[in-house]
Amino acid sequence: MLRLHEYRYHRPTSLGEALALLEEHGPSAMPIAGGTDLMPNMKHRLFTPAHLVALKRIPELHGIDVGEREVRIGAAETLAAIARHPLLRDRLPSLATAAGLVAGPQLRNMGTLGGNVCLDTRCTYYNQTLFWRSALGFCLKKDGDVCHVTKVGKKCVAAHSADTPPVLITLGATLDLVSPRGERSVPVADFFVADGVRNTVREPDEIVVAVRIPVPPPTTHTAFQKLRQRGSIDFPLLNVALAVDLDEGDVVRDLRLVVSALGARPRVVAGLDKIAVGRRLDDDVVDAVARRAFDQCHPLTNITVDPEWRRAMVPVHVRRALLAARTPAPAAP
Numbered sequence: 571m572l573r574l575h576e577y578r579y580h581r582p583t584s585l586g587e588a589l590a591l592l593e594e595h596g597p598s599a600m601p602i603a604g605g606t607d608l609m610p611n612m613k614h615r616l617f618t619p620a621h622l623v624a625l626k627r628i629p630e631l632h633g634i635d636v637g638e639r640e641v642r643i644g645a646a647e648t649l650a651a652i653a654r655h656p657l658l659r660d661r662l663p664s665l666a667t668a669a670g671l672v673a674g675p676q677l678r679n680m681g682t683l684g685g686n687v688c689l690d691t692r693c694t695y696y697n698q699t700l701f702w703r704s705a706l707g708f709c710l711k712k713d714g715d716v717c718h719v720t721k722v723g724k725k726c727v728a729a730h731s732a733d734t735p736p737v738l739i740t741l742g743a744t745l746d747l748v749s750p751r752g753e754r755s756v757p758v759a760d761f762f763v764a765d766g767v768r769n770t771v772r773e774p775d776e777i778v779v780a781v782r783i784p785v786p787p788p789t790t791h792t793a794f795q796k797l798r799q800r801g802s803i804d805f806p807l808l809n810v811a812l813a814v815d816l817d818e819g820d821v822v823r824d825l826r827l828v829v830s831a832l833g834a835r836p837r838v839v840a841g842l843d844k845i846a847v848g849r850r851l852d853d854d855v856v857d858a859v860a861r862r863a864f865d866q867c868h869p870l871t872n873i874t875v876d877p878e879w880r881r882a883m884v885p886v887h888v889r890r891a892l893l894a895a896r897t898p899a900p901a902a903p
């Protein structure tokens with residue numbers, strides 16, 4: 571049995587109280603929302619905070635407000651609430667779909683949007699028990715100085731493994747953060763960095779309060795695709811989010827495509843304006859976009875599954891996302 575270390579669990583009921591706790595206890599404190607990722611990681615001794623600051627009782631972190639132009643979702647809202655929300659399924663179907671495909675039902679009932687955005691990166695050589703990791707000699711991400719994936723280099727390549735951030739990037743969403751130093755807003759596209767050790771610009775004492783998402787025009791079609799071993803529960807081996815704005819003749823006005831779960835940050839596929847914008851979204855354009863995504867994605871052995879196969883699946887899922895966007899896909903149950 572994997573046991574937890576000793577720690578104090580604080581349950582603040584206001585944002586001010588939570589920030590004061592994070593400030594008081596400094597690096598020995600961590601925020602916790604649903605705990606669906608942090609708790610297993612604590613059992614594996616990947617994190618051993620002396621203080622946990624629970625976020626779920628803080629009113630500012632709750633609420634799903636769907637306005638005409640913008641949707642605001644409190645960071646402590648659960649993935650289950652997002653997946654089943656009728657207005658979100660109508661206005662932001664790719665987000666509702668992605669939330670509904672995270673893990674399994676119990677984890678979605680506890681897991682939150684904020685926790686998903688702040689999810690730790692994952693790697694075959696990291697998400698293991700202390701005993702397993704010590705036998706191997708640890709790794710760059712935790713307690714060691716070597717990357718067992720690349721064998722060379724000093725850059726951690728653990729994979730960003732959250733399902734909602736790629737969607738949030740395609741939708742142009744922004745995160746509202748607060749720390750003892752004040753408030754700031756960061757576009758989700760700028761939130762992630764290519765370092766598997768810490769792959770976000772969030773400071774340890776910063777709390778994500780809410781996610782704000784502009785409501786796309788009715789001419790924008792969105793889609794989300796996910797590859798995983800067991801459809802009922804697993805983390806993504808690969809995920810694809812897409813937002814495409816089409817005119818009446820299916821001519822592409824704008825196309826945003828993000829592929830993730832491969833490296834430390836979600837990859838925005840570049841150069842699509844040259845091969846798709848101004849052209850009808852026919853099979854040739856779909857193939858060209860799928861090929862472009864394949865060319866830009868280079869999975870590593872950071873997950874147990876064969877990286878060549880994961881790479882071969884990139885164009886398959888990009889094609890599916892584009893076809894789903896051409897004929898709007900139903901939201902996840």
Ligand SMILES: Cc1cc2nc3c(=O)[nH]c(=O)nc-3n(C[C@H](O)[C@H](O)[C@H](O)COP(=O)(O)OP(=O)(O)OC[C@H]3O[C@@H](n4cnc5c(N)ncnc54)[C@H](O)[C@@H]3O)c2cc1C
Binds near residue numbers: 600606646674734805
């Ligand atoms: C078996 C299993 C399968 C899973 N499958 C998937 C999957 O398919 N896709 C996927 O995306 N995830 C998956 N997960 C991971 C996890 O369940 C989800 O990512 C969930 O959304 C995490 O949210 P949480 O509220 O539980 O986060 P927590 O575990 O509470 O926190 C995660 C991290 O975020 C920080 N944090 C949480 N909220 C905030 C906030 N508001 N501000 C600042 N920091 C914050 C915490 O300090 C911690 O570092 C899986 C987990 C398990 C155990």
